[in-house]
Structures are given as structure tokens and as C-alpha cells.
Amino acid sequence: xxxxxxxxxxxxxxxxxxxxxxxxxxxxxxxxxxxxxxxxxxxxxxxxxxxxxxxxxxxxxxxxxxxxxxxxxxxxxxxxxxxxxxxxxxxxxxxxxxxxxxxxxxxxxxxxxxxxxxxxxxxxxxxxxxxxxxxxxxxxxxxxxxxxxxxxxxxxxxxxxxxxxxxxxxxxxxxxxxxxxxxxxxxxxxxxxxxxxxxxxxxxxxxxxxxxxxxxxxxxxxxxxxxxxxxxxxxxxxxxxxxxxxxxxxxxxxxxxxxxxxxxxxxxxxxxxxxxxxxxxxxxxxxxxxxxxxxxxxxxxxxxxxxxxx
Numbered sequence: 001x002x003x004x005x006x007x008x009x010x011x012x013x014x015x016x017x018x019x020x021x022x023x024x025x026x027x028x029x030x031x032x033x034x035x036x037x038x039x040x041x042x043x044x045x046x047x048x049x050x051x052x053x054x055x056x057x058x059x060x061x062x063x064x065x066x067x068x069x070x071x072x073x074x075x076x077x078x079x080x081x082x083x084x085x086x087x088x089x090x091x092x093x094x095x096x097x098x099x100x101x102x103x104x105x106x107x108x109x110x111x112x113x114x115x116x117x118x119x120x121x122x123x124x125x126x127x128x129x130x131x132x133x134x135x136x137x138x139x140x141x142x143x144x145x146x147x148x149x150x151x152x153x154x155x156x157x158x159x160x161x162x163x164x165x166x167x168x169x170x171x172x173x174x175x176x177x178x179x180x181x182x183x184x185x186x187x188x189x190x191x192x193x194x195x196x197x198x199x200x201x202x203x204x205x206x207x208x209x210x211x212x213x214x215x216x217x218x219x220x221x222x223x224x225x226x227x228x229x230x231x232x233x234x235x236x237x238x239x240x241x242x243x244x245x246x247x248x249x250x251x252x253x254x255x256x257x258x259x260x261x262x263x264x265x266x267x268x269x270x271x272x273x274x275x276x277x278x279x280x281x282x283x284x285x286x287x288x289x290x291x292x293x294x295x296x297x298x299x300x301x302x303x304x305x306x307x308x309x310x
Contacts, residue, residue, distance in 0.1 A: 010092030018103040027108040028077030094124045102130040127199040158193035176209035186214040194297040200224040225305045235298045244302040246272045251296035260288045
């Protein structure tokens with residue numbers, strides 16, 4: 001699929017990796033900047049399609065029904081974000097992906113609640129990631145973001161089937177788009193319950209006023225992989241298919257620290273243990289004991305991307 005064809009989707013993707021401490025005002029500035037860029041990018045895509053005589057009937061421009069320069073004025077970054085979201089046209093879904101969210105201040109984390117809970121004509125899906133201790137910060141009872149999950153505190157590493165059902169259906173309660181139970185089960189199986197992959201599948205399958213089935217999920221796995229590539233594709237670029245399969249077998253043990261005997265029992269030979277260490281997937285912490293250095297989600301993503309999953 002060419003880069004132009006991959007832009008046919010009605011999903012406006014805001015994908016940012018943070019590199020320094022970011023407060024609530026700076027968070028909205030980043031979101032506003034990326035939204036403007038994506039609107040302009042779609043216009044460029046349409047122009048390219050016209051120049052190469054492509055059929056553009058099924059591609060809509062992302063429109064902001066306001067003058068960008070005049071709209072900025074004296075508004076706060078938050079007010080500007082709300083104005084942008086309310087003024088968007090021809091966008092089916094906004095997907096916000098924030099990597100290294102550990103850099104968000106506690107006030108910025110609290111603003112995540114406003115982003116996902118405020119009512120708008122355009123559905124918003126939010127996915128964030130951070131290091132291991134970020135989970136504690138995210139669901140701490142003193143953190144306002146805990147209210148996003150209706151007071152529930154659960155391991156954000158992987159969704160259960162019930163949690164997958166909730167995150168897929170809750171954003172669509174006022175829409176005509178529905179997820180049937182078989183589709184939700186399929187999403188949970190192919191993603192392993194990893195939140196970011198669930199978001200990618202949800203985005204790929206979304207069509208306004210449609211009934212999403214397990215067949216819809218199967219037909220859109222490649223599209224979901226394309227959505228996740230910008231974030232995940234660079235993690236283990238030199239890994240072979242066998243490396244990925246071995247990684248997936250070890251990840252299925254669902255342990256942070258694994259003994260070499262446990263690795264052997266799942267069918268990964270000693271030479272491959274050394275190779276996974278060189279790929280920085282595993283790290284030897286003492287003789288016969290290894291820690292997993294890459295998120296197990298990467299194994300699931302690579303299995304989907306390479307068509308190695310069942």
C-alpha cells in the first residue's frame with residue numbers, strides 16, 4: 001500500500017512522543033499543532049491524488065470550518081483545542097497516541113480526563129504509554145485521571161475481555177456504530193488485550209453507523225497494523241520471523257524475569273536466547289535468568305504484521 005493510499009482513512013491521527021516534562025498548557029499546544037498539521041496533510045494528499053489522476057470520490061479533505069490564523073486570537077490552548085474539535089468536518093474519528101507519557105505533569109495527566117470525556121461530534125480515542133512505574137502514577141487514587149476508568153484501578157498492561165468490551169463500546173454509546181460480542185472476542189484474541197493494539201483495531205474497523213463483526217476485525221488487521229507502524233515498527237527492525245516467534249513464546253509466559261529452563265520449555269533453544277539478547281529483547285541479569293526488555297506488545301504487533309498469528 002502506498003503512503004497516499006494509506007491516507008484514505010477518515011481517521012485523524014495525532015501521534016506524539018514526548019521528550020521532556022510537559023504541563024497541561026503545553027499538552028494542548030502539542031495537540032493543536034498536530035491537528036493543524038494533519039488537516040493540512042490531508043489537503044496535500046488530495047492534491048497528489050488529483051495530479052496522478054486518482055479517483056478522489058472516496059477521499060474527503062479534513063476541514064476546519066474557521067480561519068486558522070484568526071481563530072488563534074487570545075484563546076487559551078485548551079479553548080483552542082475545543083474550538084478545533086467542534087469545528088472539524090469530514091473526520092470520522094480522532095485517535096490520539098501519546099508515547100513516553102511519563103513526561104506529562106500531574107496537571108497534564110488530569111487533562112486526559114477532559115480530552116476523552118467531553119462530548120463532541122467527533123469520537124476521540126486516546127492511547128498513552130509509559131514506563132513500568134507510570135501505571136502507578138496513572139491509577140493512583142489521588143490522580144484525577146483515575147476517574148476516566150470510573151474509579152476502577154486495573155493493570156493497564158493488558159485489558160481483560162470485559163475491559164476490552166467496555167473500551168470498544170463506551171465511546172460509541174450515542175452512535176449508530178456497534179460491536180457484536182464475536183467481534184470484541186476477536187479483538188481481544190488478536191491484540192492480546194494490549195490497549196494500544198486494541199485502539200489500532202478499533203480505529204481500523206470504525207465506520208459510521210455500521211455493525212462491526214468478527215469478519216470486520218479479520219478484514220482490517222492489515223489496516224490496524226498500518227496505524228501502529230509509526231510507533232511500533234522501529235522497535236525490532238532486524239528481527240527475523242523466528243526471532244519474533246521466539247519472543248512471542250517467551251512473552252506468553254507473562255513474567256518479567258524468566259529462567260533459561262522456562263525459556264527452553266516453551267521451545268526456544270539456547271542459541272536463540274543469545275540472539276534475543278543481542279536484539280535487546282532479553283537482558284541477562286544473572287546466570288540463567290533474563291528480563292524482558294521490550295514490551296510483549298511488540299511481539300504481538302510483529303506477529304500480526306508478518307501474518308504469523310493463528
